[in-house]
Amino acid sequence: MTRMLITGSSGLLGLNLALEAMKSYYVFGVDRGKLASAPFKTIQKDLLEKQAIEFILDAARPDWLIHCAALSDLDQCEENPELARLLNTDLPRRLADACASRSISFIHISTDAVFDGEKEGYYTEADDAQPMNVYARTKLEGEKAVLKANPRAIVARVNFYGWSLSGKRSLAEFFFNNLTENKTITGFTDVLFCPLLVNQLARILTQMLEKQLSGLYHAVGPQAISKYMFGVELARKFGFNQNLISPKSVRSSGLAAKRSQNLSLSIHKLSTELGRSLPEFSTGLDEFYEQFKDGYPQKIRSYQQV
Numbered sequence: 001m002t003r004m005l006i007t008g009s010s011g012l013l014g015l016n017l018a019l020e021a022m023k024s025y026y027v028f029g030v031d032r033g034k035l036a037s038a039p040f041k042t043i044q045k046d047l048l049e050k051q052a053i054e055f056i057l058d059a060a061r062p063d064w065l066i067h068c069a070a071l072s073d074l075d076q077c078e079e080n081p082e083l084a085r086l087l088n089t090d091l092p093r094r095l096a097d098a099c100a101s102r103s104i105s106f107i108h109i110s111t112d113a114v115f116d117g118e119k120e121g122y123y124t125e126a127d128d129a130q131p132m133n134v135y136a137r138t139k140l141e142g143e144k145a146v147l148k149a150n151p152r153a154i155v156a157r158v159n160f161y162g163w164s165l166s167g168k169r170s171l172a173e174f175f176f177n178n179l180t181e182n183k184t185i186t187g188f189t190d191v192l193f194c195p196l197l198v199n200q201l202a203r204i205l206t207q208m209l210e211k212q213l214s215g216l217y218h219a220v221g222p223q224a225i226s227k228y229m230f231g232v233e234l235a236r237k238f239g240f241n242q243n244l245i246s247p248k249s250v251r252s253s254g255l256a257a258k259r260s261q262n263l264s265l266s267i268h269k270l271s272t273e274l275g276r277s278l279p280e281f282s283t284g285l286d287e288f289y290e291q292f293k294d295g296y297p298q299k300i301r302s303y304q305q306v
Contacts, residue, residue: 008069117260162198187228197284
């Protein structure tokens with residue numbers, strides 16, 4: 001059976017990816033003590049420790065490695081750019097190099113935030129990236145470092161939502177948690193993105209490995225939607241009061257790190273390579289809702305270390 005190693009296995013993507021992948025593959029997750037009783041093998045290790053990469057590769061002996069770990073908090077990256085560089089640029093490069101030397105197929109998870117949002121329409125992989133903050137800059141540098149160290153690697157720019165270990169990691173959970181309590185919240189009307197349910201992304205990533213793809217790909221949903229409308233559609237699906245969501249411009253948000261306003265990404269390259277269309281937004285939201293009804297959020301949270 002194919003052996004898959006996932007870094008950041010307690011994160012939103014890492015955990016859902018592990019749960020999806022374990023249906024077909026032998027999964028190992030790298031964790032820093034946040035998981036308890038996970039239904040897959042875990043290796044507790046700080047990836048920045050000396051010899052950590054060699055340790056986890058020797059322990060798991062993977063055929064595939066998907067690198068999900070990152071410093072993704074935009075404001076934290078602004079406050080500590082050196083740590084952002086270590087986690088978002090240097091670590092991916094070292095992992096890519098190690099995987100190349102061991103003939104391990106490697107996916108590095110990047111972000112749609114590498115673009116400045118000034119383009120009208122959808123960005124393609126051929127468009128120049130112009131990062132607006134420390135997080136985006138270190139992630140872009142990580143992309144370049146990975147592909148230089150390991151040209152056979154996959155770099156996937158993503159944007160996803162879903163149920164997380166803490167219940168507070170995704171935009172969908174933000175809307176769900178607040179609307180459940182009938183709290184008034186805001187949604188940005190002028191920030192466009194292409195959200196994809198994390199479980200759908202997990203299946204796409206494994207298909208990319210199965211097809212032995214390489215290079216840079218956009219792995220997001222096929223439809224651009226504003227963050228305000230994302231909240232409205234979620235409210236409608238769950239039967240919440242959508243009037244609790246107030247439209248707002250990101251320009252008046254006062255956020256510390258600058259945000260791109262257009263993160264519409266073309267998925268033509270990936271869908272062509274996979275030979276199929278990527279899931280529509282409505283199908284992802286339907287699955288997210290069905291997961292809620294089936295108790296999936298509680299299942300996810302039951303793996304949290306107390």
